[in-house]
Amino acid sequence: MSIEVRGISKSFGPTRVLKEIDLRIETGELVALLGPSGSGKTTLLRIIAGMEHADPGGGSVLFDGQDITAQGIGDRRIGFVFQHYALFKNMSVFENIAFGLRSKPWRSRPDAAQIKSKVDALLDLIQLGSLAQRYPSQLSGGQRQRVALARALAVEPRVLLLDEPFGALDATVRRELRRWLRRLHETIHVTTIFVTHDQEEALEVSDRVAVMRAGQIEQFGSPQEVYENPASPFVFQFLGHYNVFSARGQVADAPLSAGGGEGALTLVRPHDVVVSRNGNDRDAIPARVLHVGLVGPLVRVELERLDRKESIDAELTSEASKELALKPGDSVFVTSRHEHSFEDYSI
Ligand SMILES: Nc1ncnc2c1ncn2[C@@H]1O[C@H](COP(=O)(O)OP(=O)(O)OP(=O)(O)O)[C@@H](O)[C@H]1O
Secondary structure (H helix, E strand, C coil): CCEEEEEEEEEECCEEEEEEEEEEECCCCEEEEECCCCCCHHHHHHHHHCCCCCCCCCCEEEECCEECCCCCHHHCCEEEECCCCCCCCCCCHHHHHHHHHHCCCHHHCCCHHHHHHHHHHHHHHCCCHHHCCCCHHHCCHHHHHHHHHHHHHHCCCCEEEEECCCCCCCHHHHHHHHHHHHHHHHHHCCEEEEEECCHHHHHHHCCEEEEEECCEEEEEECHHHHHHCCCCHHHHHHCCCCEEEEECCCHHHCCCCCCCCEEEEEEECHHHEEEECCCCCCCCEEEEEEEEEEECCEEEEEEEECCCCCEEEEEEEHHHHHHHCCCCCCEEEEEECCCEEEEEEEC
């Protein structure tokens, strides 16, 4: 089912947390809402779910082209998974997944055999068939979230809304689960919105990413698009480490998200920084090596610019680093392999 949000605005007291949001998600798509804390991701998700309502006259929500703004949560057929496991502690995994099916109105309620076969199929899908009789306290955090997802899927939702579903798990489990979720999505193809503030997670899991900032969508595109062609310095900054190579006016000293000041801004990712011993390129920036450290297969070099008081982070391959044999105090020159320029951008 497609989801369309038109001109959604929401205020809590005097604070406007969503500002005329437009967003269209196609049937079967998995879209990540990515943004810093407080940017309005959860509020938008809750409005789509019907748990919260937009301001009066503050826009509409459409499912498959039909305006459902006035509909309550019970009529929207939505599956929801939150960061904190909402499993029933006194019910087994099986009972937890069966819960939604048993709570259906009697006319559409499946019988015991149908429930069993449905729950068994879902247990297979989440690869936890052998744990059907366990209780939530006997599961790992990752397993609990998989059960929560199966429970949300049991009632065949038209839309799946996931609010930081892996937020409480450690980094390794998170990584495993997001790959698992991606594979699962390719099997079930339910239109899914995934809220996260973790850029790696958003880029890896989704078909498209909506980058949110202060109640607005700053960019909506495929992971590759937003990463390679960020629409603004904010998006660039939010998607990974960066260096400011050149900036006009006040911008150089201001944090990118601070606001105020206009200027041409050139930003470079650490892996696009090229370090050399000679300054043949006339745009080369003279710098001094401050620190050389190993980060996995890459070597991270911290440099201090000589033309202005700023540092540059570079990530070199171990071959490049060996060839250069850098050590603290060395004088070098810095250029970029690839850079992003934002002309007259107000930040
Ligand atoms: N019920 C509420 N009453 C008052 N203010 C609220 C309420 N819910 C959210 N807010 C405020 O709205 C803003 C957006 O919150 P929201 O939870 O949507 O952001 P978020 O991007 O999901 O952040 P996080 O990643 O921290 O959950 C925040 O400033 C928050 O304090």
